[in-house]
Amino acid sequence: MTRTVVVVKKRIVVAAVLCIPLSLMATSCGTVPPSDALSDDLTILNVDPLECTGISLKKDIPIKREVVYESSVTPNRFMLVLRYREGGDEKEVTPGLMPGYINISYVSEVEQTKGMPLIVYQRYCVIEIWRLYPKSDRKVCYLWKIGDREIAMKLMLEDLGAKFLSERQISLSEDEKSKLKAYSLKLIKIFVASLKEAPPTS
Numbered sequence: 001m002t003r004t005v006v007v008v009k010k011r012i013v014v015a016a017v018l019c020i021p022l023s024l025m026a027t028s029c030g031t032v033p034p035s036d037a038l039s040d041d042l043t044i045l046n047v048d049p050l051e052c053t054g055i056s057l058k059k060d061i062p063i064k065r066e067v068v069y070e071s072s073v074t075p076n077r078f079m080l081v082l083r084y085r086e087g088g089d090e091k092e093v094t095p096g097l098m099p100g101y102i103n104i105s106y107v108s109e110v111e112q113t114k115g116m117p118l119i120v121y122q123r124y125c126v127i128e129i130w131r132l133y134p135k136s137d138r139k140v141c142y143l144w145k146i147g148d149r150e151i152a153m154k155l156m157l158e159d160l161g162a163k164f165l166s167e168r169q170i171s172l173s174e175d176e177k178s179k180l181k182a183y184s185l186k187l188i189k190i191f192v193a194s195l196k197e198a199p200p201t202s
Contacts, residue, residue: 042140042155045168047170052144074111076111077110080107081105081107084105086101087101100129100139101130105125106124128142138159139158
């Protein structure tokens with residue numbers, strides 16, 4: 001599908017959508033112990049469903065604002081995205097990426113027809129923590145999605161060329177879901193605060 005990404009120019013629109021009261025969700029990828037090799041059997045990996053709650057955002061990494069249009073949906077529907085990338089944009093595995101990287105996105109799926117109010121369909125936070133295994137030509141993502149409609153976690157296995165190989169769904173208890181939601185609320189406060197204009201310098 002064709003994807004067009006446009007940097008958000010009007011922060012007011014993004015802030016209005018992000019600040020609407022919601023039952024927030026967050027997603028994140030967990031880590032696996034470093035090793036020289038990695039089995040393709042994801043069932044042998046130890047998983048901590050709350051590992052993502054230990055992530056602290058680095059103040060020197062900016063949170064970018066984007067509008068994403070998807071050709072597969074109605075022309076008037078789009079996604080407002082706040083994106084934090086602690087690595088992960090690079091096309092090749094380099095020493096600077098080892099042993100992995102973190103991506104966090106807060107997404108609002110909205111629709112706006114000319115002359116009509118903005119409609120918010122759903123909101124969710126996605127956190128990915130990737131672990132790289134160059135000797136095995138593999139990378140693993142522990143992925144959480146916490147949103148209005150669901151709170152879920154899974155592992156994804158890809159080769160270093162980003163070819164999908166397999167995935168494993170992770171069961172979450174109600175207590176774990178509650179703690180993940182609480183953590184996501186903290187993240188959203190940070191993301192929304194990033195929309196504020198910097199004070200003028202004179």
